[in-house]
């Protein structure tokens with residue numbers, strides 16, 4: 541397997557780990573992968589997986605949006621609860 545060249549310096553690039561929840565979602569939903577160049581420290585996304593089924597891509601995108609919406613609603617709910625009124629003892633404080 542030949543690795544792709546770095547877009548900046550032309551050296552071979554290597555797979556990099558997706559950082560955090562958002563990058564993992566992008567990786568799963570789009571087929572893009574994070575790559576890194578050890579020579580010049582370039583880091584970026586390159587499409588490695590061909591998505592042939594556009595319908596599946598659409599379904600994945602909708603599922604991604606639903607998950608993001610749920611996360612936002614949950615985050616808003618938590619912020620709203622903790623901002624107003626004394627917070628209930630849901631989370632242990634340190």
Ligand SMILES: [Zn+2]
Pocket residue numbers: 546547548549550551577578579580581582
């Ligand atoms: Zn490079």
